Amino acid sequence: MNKYLQDLIKLSKFDTSISMFEPKIENEKAKLATFIETAEAIKTSINNIYLEVDEIKSKRTKNNIHLAELKSKLEDIAKKNKDIQTEKELKALQLEEEIAKEQIAFANEEINRLDTLASSKEEELKELQVNLTEEEESIKEIQVAVDTTIEEINKERNVVYQERSELLEKFDNKILTFYEKIKRWAKDSAVVPVKKQACYGCYMKINDKTYAEVIKSEEIINCPHCGRILYKEDETEEA
Ligand SMILES: [Zn+2]
Structure with missing residues (x-):
């Protein structure tokens, strides 16, 4: 990741x-x-x-x-x-x-x-x-x-x-600013998991291409609908 x-x-x-x-x-x-x-x-x-x-x-x-x-x-x-x-x-x-x-x-x-x-x-x-x-x-x-x-x-x-x-x-400053910008409106849901191919911030389904990128986790991917930062939650973390 x-x-x-x-x-x-x-x-x-x-x-x-x-x-x-x-x-x-x-x-x-x-x-x-x-x-x-x-x-x-x-x-x-x-x-x-x-x-x-x-x-x-x-x-x-x-x-x-x-x-x-x-x-x-x-x-x-x-x-x-x-x-x-x-x-x-x-x-x-x-x-x-x-x-x-x-x-x-x-x-x-x-x-x-x-x-x-x-x-x-x-x-x-x-x-x-x-x-x-x-x-x-x-x-x-x-x-x-x-x-x-x-x-x-x-x-x-x-x-x-x-x-x-x-x-x-040891946090990257640019990443921090980016995060804080989203946090300003998204509060505690600036970084959300993707579950059942849906953003857990706005609950909208994300397209296959974005979903594949989220799974790869090589880059920071934003939800195409709301702009929150997405990640694929580990199976073990899922409650
Ligand atoms: Zn979203």
Whole structure:
């Protein structure tokens, strides 16, 4: 096989594997991101419930103040009772007392309702905190696994970079420029195998004459349709 073609195939394979490292790393990070998002959502819920509990507590305080006012009103009514002189005054005072008692009953009911609500919110908080702890433990575990995998990917990447730069040291400049020109639009498929007499970049069938030249591998052959560099893949390499 043409030496330049051999170098081009190697270089293209290095470049392809280099481009695949970043998505692999992103994929690892994405695994963690899902768990972090869930944990963040739980934190938001916890904060919202804290706000709701605060509101419930402030409503309860208002009701307590109101209750105290109503109780002192009842005491006033009891005092006034001694000074009553007419039937009309008695009826008015009785009505006032009735209303105050009704309001007290209502305030007590409201306080009970708020207490029940507050304790259900506390339960919800406890559950969410358990969930959050579990989620945070998972994050720690996954973080370790992800870090290890990323470290391995980076090691692999460094090896490929090293091999690539060694290859480039003895690379023909004109061939490199030629390759880079095609790579600009073809990205990682600048150098492609021919399979079933078709270019594996544009998937078009190539004519017999070009195909024969590709098989001979004496020269660098471009796909007549798309311009990518073609090579006949070794039987052993075919997957
Ligand atoms: Zn092609």
